[in-house]
Structures are given as structure tokens and as C-alpha cells.
Amino acid sequence: MIREIEVTEVTQNIREMCIQTNYFLSEDMACAMKEAAEKEQGALGKKILGQLEENLEIAKTDQIPICQDTGMAVIFLEIGQDVHFTGGDLQEAVEEGVRQGYIEGYLRKSVVGDPLLRENTKDNTPAILHTSIVPGNQVNIIVAPKGFGSENMSRIVMLKPAQGVEGVKQVILDTVREAGPNACPPLVVGVGIGGTFEKAALLAKQALTRPVGEKAQAPHIRSLEEEMLEKINQLGIGPGGLGGNTTALAVHINTYATHIAGLPTAVNLCCHVNRHVKRTL
Amino acid sequence: MDYRIAAPLDREMIKTLRAGDYVWISGTIYTARDAAHKRMQETLDDGQKLPLDWKDNIIYYMGPSPAREGRVIGSAGPTTASRMDLYAPKLLDMGLGGMIGKGKRSPEVLDAIVRNGAVYFAAVGGAGALLSRQIKQAEVVAYEDLGTEAIRRLEVEDFPVIVVIDSQGNNLYEMISQDNTV
Incomplete structure (x- = not known):
């Protein structure tokens, strides 16, 4: 059965979600922060967590x-294949939601229209929109505004297969160590392993939208997440x-099939x- | 040690500050970040005068979110200081007394801090709502067209920061990472 959805409904939801996620930290993140404040041993560290x-x-x-860095609006739309959008252009509906949310919500406009000419677009558009087609007749919207203090300290490395899991661990630890204070710790570390160059980066970004506390399903990845969290927290x-x-509050690792010659590893x-909010239409 | 200090800075007083000290700043400070620094550099390259005299002043690397009606300012936490590293030594040599930001600085900035008896403070990154409460007045004083990146004059009261690089060149982040490698 084809289900019709008005694009204005997408606009309205994205508008609200941009505002909501910038004022209220999601429950999973708020809990993780509270827990960290209780467990922190460092005197100054404890004071900072109290302030946060x-x-x-x-x-x-x-x-x-x-x-104040209310981010560039990263939006994932998982669109059921039985959905038909009516009433306008879907991409424009998304942009309009971002525009309304950032203007009406008193959020900072942090986007420049051209990366070299660098003139502010004054409404925080365009968004970064990732769409995927899934079975069913629903639409999942995830809004995850991304600040650039931490984005700037992210990296992608095309490891050789021979470097294996030890190489992956090294990349994760080096990235966090080099970021140091710049990325505003405590961090959530999103890791993408496998796929192609761009797929690894996308996996890492998606890993950041996973609720904090939820573990990877594959046992070897789950234990890698646990080991990395422990090692990162030993960096001091x-x-x-x-x-x-x-x-770090959490390490989330997403993986995908890759080529016989490669081991792409991205750390976002x-x-x-760590703002992420999800709604289902 | 904890200190309450006034801005603009008393150069003799800031010589006594040490990396790791907790400091509350009251007085007048100014905001400037990427685009304002780029424009100041271009102004100097053209042999023109800057819109402000930085002598003994503090620059806060910050671009606020918009203020709601009736409010002084929006969320107002520090941005990453290293993006201003290219420009900071010149401003320090021109008399800039201090900087507030977050994150590491280059060796060139550290040298310029020592050379000029200046100081680099960190405010808590991501605490923009909390820090906004310590800002009592805000006014755009230059480069208004840059929006959030315009230069603003702020009147602050007990604005909380930590000394990261002091006038002797001690660097708190280095001290912390050395503690963890031994």
C-alpha cells in the first residue's frame, strides 16, 4: 500500500527537532554524563563535569x-519504499525545516555557502542530508547537528589489511590523543571500519547517532568497543x-564489508x- | 591558586598567574574568531589601523548564538583557539594581554606569550549556556557584517577560566599529558 506523506510534515518535524536537540541533551547522553560525574577521579575533571x-x-x-556551536545540521532520512511524498520537493522541505528551526530557535548560523569564498548563508542551510530506502511505509528522521570543534579533529585512514585490528586500535587512540582538549572531551567516539573511503566516514557518523550505552551486536566488535573505551580513558x-x-563516554563501532585490498578506518x-534525536512518521 | 582579576589586564598581576590557576575575570573583554582575525590581518597587511587598540585587552575566541528578546546574549562558550594561531603572535606583539579559548596552541603562540608577558586561558568547551550568565552586556563594536563572527565588547562578571599557558611558558595541557606518560 502506497502511503502519502505531505512534505510540509517533514519540514515541521525537522524544524522542531533542530530546536529540541540543541536545548535538551537526549536521555542517553544526559545519563552518561551524570554517571561520569559520579565516577570521575580527577579534582579538576570532577569540577568541569559538575559545570557541564x-x-x-x-x-x-x-x-x-x-x-553556541549549534552545528551543521546532519539529517538521516530512512524512507520506506511504499512512501510517496506529496506537495513539493523533499530536499527543499528538509532545508526549510532547518531554516525555520535555526531562525526561530535562536540557533547560531554557522554555515558558509562556499568553502573557499566563505560567506555565511545566514540560515544554516544547506543541511547534510543522507537518504536511504528501506522496506515499509514509514519514514525515520534523525537530526544530528554536528559541531566542528570535534569534527575538525576527526580522521580517516586507509589501513592495509596486514595492519589488522592492531592498526585500527592505533588509529583510534592516536586520533583521540591528538585531539586532546580541542574536541571538548568527554567524547563519544564514532568509528567506521570497512566499506570504501566514503562508506567508512558515513559508518563513523552513523555510529555517533547510536544511543549511548547500546553495544555493537557482533561479539568481536563489542569487545573492541569495550577495550577501546578503557584504553582511551587511561590516556588521562x-x-x-x-x-x-x-x-570518552562511549566508543561506538560500525562495520561493513570491504575489499580484499583494504581496511578503511574512520574516526568521527x-x-x-552529542546531539541526536529520532522521530518516525 | 584561585584569583579574581580585572580586565583589561594589569600586566604585573598576570605575571604572577601560573598554569593550572583558576581565575574569575570581571570587566571588559572582546570577542573575535576566524573571520575577524582574517580581516584584521588583511587590514594590517594593507598598512591600515585596526578598529580597536588591543593593549592589555583580552580576546575571547567566541561566536555566540543569537540572543532572545530581552536577553544580553545567546549561548557563549569558547571555540578552538588553534585556528587563530596564525594571527595571535602579531596581536600579542601589538600589546594584546590575554586570550580565552579552548585547546592547544602552537609553539609560535607560546613564544609570543612569553615574549610579551601575556596569558592564555581556557574556558570550559561546551558550557555556553552556563558561561552566558556571566556576560552582563554585549555590543558589536566592529565588523558587524560578520554576524556571529563580528567583534563584540562584553562586560563580564566572575567569568570562570583556567590558566593554560602562563607568562613563563608553562603549559597546563603539556603538564597533564606528561603526568600520564610517566
Whole structure:
């Protein structure tokens, strides 16, 4: 059965989701932050985590963004193959949602229209839109605005198969170590292993939208996530990079099939304001 | 040590600050980030005068979110300082007293801090809502067309920062990473 969905419904939801995710940290992230504050050993680290807790409360009560970098709007649309969008252009409907959300929500306009000429577009468009076609007649929308303090410290490495899992571990640890205080720890570390050059990066980005606390399904990946979280937290970078044992809240690893000659590995870092919100139409 | 200090800075006082000290700043500071620094550099390259005299002042690397009606400013946390590393030594040599940002600085910036008896502070990255409460007034004073990247004059009260690089060249981030390699 074909189901018709008005594109204005997409606009309306994206508008609300842009605002919601910038004022309120999702439950999974808020819990992870609370837990970290209780467990942190470093004196300065504990103080910083306390301030970040307070920051979340102020954002809620003052209706002000958690962080002034309200990000570039990364949006995933999983579109059921039995859905027919009516009433306009889907891409434009998404952009309009971002435009309305960022203007009406007092969110910062952080997008320049050309990467070299660098003139601000003044409405935070265009968004980064990833669509996929899935079975069914529903549409999943994920809005995940991404700040660039942490985006700038992310990286992708085309490892050789011979470097194997040890090579992957090295890339993850080097990326976090080099980022140090710049990426606003405590971090969520999104890792993509496999696929092609662009697929690995996308896997890493998608890993950041996984609810914190949810583990990978494959046992060898789950244990790799646990090992990496422990090793990262032994680096001593700590909250704000000011020392402590909470450098990352979680490591999420997504994998995909790859070529006999390759082992692409992407590490997408996200700060403690790891914004992601999901709705189903 | 914890200190309460005034901005613009007293150069003798900031010589006593040490990496790791916790400091509350009250007074007048200015914002500037990527685009404003680029424009200041171009202005200097053209042999023109800058719109402000940076002597003993503090630049806060920050671009706020828009203020709601009746509010002074939106969310207002620090941005990554290293993107301004290319421009900072020149401004320090022109008298800039301090910088507030987050993250590491280049060896060239550290040298310029020592050479000029200046200081680099970090504010807590991602605490923009909390920090906005310490900002009592905000006004665009130059480069208005740059929007969030315009130069703003801020009146702050007990604005919380940590000394990362002091006037002797001690670097808190280096001290922390050395602690963890031994």
C-alpha cells in the first residue's frame, strides 16, 4: 500500500527537532554524563563535569542552546519504499525545516555557502542530508547537528589489511590523543571500519547517532568497543582536557564489508554535546 | 591558586598567574574568531589601523548564538583557539594581554606569550549556556557584517577560566599529558 506523506510534515518535524536537540541533551547522553560525574577521579575533571551538568540545566530552563556551536545540521532520512511524498520537493522541505528551526530557535548560523569564498548563508542551510530506502511505509528522521570543534579533529585512514585490528586500535587512540582538549572531551567516539573511503566516514557518523550505552551486536566488535573505551580513558586527557579518567563516554563501532585490498578506518569524534534525536512518521 | 582579576589586564598581576590557576575575570573583554582575525590581518597587511587598540585587552575566541528578546546574549562558550594561531603572535606583539579559548596552541603562540608577558586561558568547551550568565552586556563594536563572527565588547562578571599557558611558558595541557606518560 502506497502511503502519502505531505512534505510540509517533514519540514515541521525537522524544524522542531533542530530546536529540541540543541536545548535538551537526549536521555542517553544526559545519563552518561551524570554517571561520569559520579565516577570521575580527577579534582579538576570532577569540577568541569559538575559545570557541564549545570550547563545542561541552564540550557533547559533558559531555553538557550547547550553550546553556541549549534552545528551543521546532519539529517538521516530512512524512507520506506511504499512512501510517496506529496506537495513539493523533499530536499527543499528538509532545508526549510532547518531554516525555520535555526531562525526561530535562536540557533547560531554557522554555515558558509562556499568553502573557499566563505560567506555565511545566514540560515544554516544547506543541511547534510543522507537518504536511504528501506522496506515499509514509514519514514525515520534523525537530526544530528554536528559541531566542528570535534569534527575538525576527526580522521580517516586507509589501513592495509596486514595492519589488522592492531592498526585500527592505533588509529583510534592516536586520533583521540591528538585531539586532546580541542574536541571538548568527554567524547563519544564514532568509528567506521570497512566499506570504501566514503562508506567508512558515513559508518563513523552513523555510529555517533547510536544511543549511548547500546553495544555493537557482533561479539568481536563489542569487545573492541569495550577495550577501546578503557584504553582511551587511561590516556588521562579528562573533561575539558584538564586531566581525569573520563576522556570518552562511549566508543561506538560500525562495520561493513570491504575489499580484499583494504581496511578503511574512520574516526568521527563528537564532544559531550552529542546531539541526536529520532522521530518516525 | 584561585584569583579574581580585572580586565583589561594589569600586566604585573598576570605575571604572577601560573598554569593550572583558576581565575574569575570581571570587566571588559572582546570577542573575535576566524573571520575577524582574517580581516584584521588583511587590514594590517594593507598598512591600515585596526578598529580597536588591543593593549592589555583580552580576546575571547567566541561566536555566540543569537540572543532572545530581552536577553544580553545567546549561548557563549569558547571555540578552538588553534585556528587563530596564525594571527595571535602579531596581536600579542601589538600589546594584546590575554586570550580565552579552548585547546592547544602552537609553539609560535607560546613564544609570543612569553615574549610579551601575556596569558592564555581556557574556558570550559561546551558550557555556553552556563558561561552566558556571566556576560552582563554585549555590543558589536566592529565588523558587524560578520554576524556571529563580528567583534563584540562584553562586560563580564566572575567569568570562570583556567590558566593554560602562563607568562613563563608553562603549559597546563603539556603538564597533564606528561603526568600520564610517566
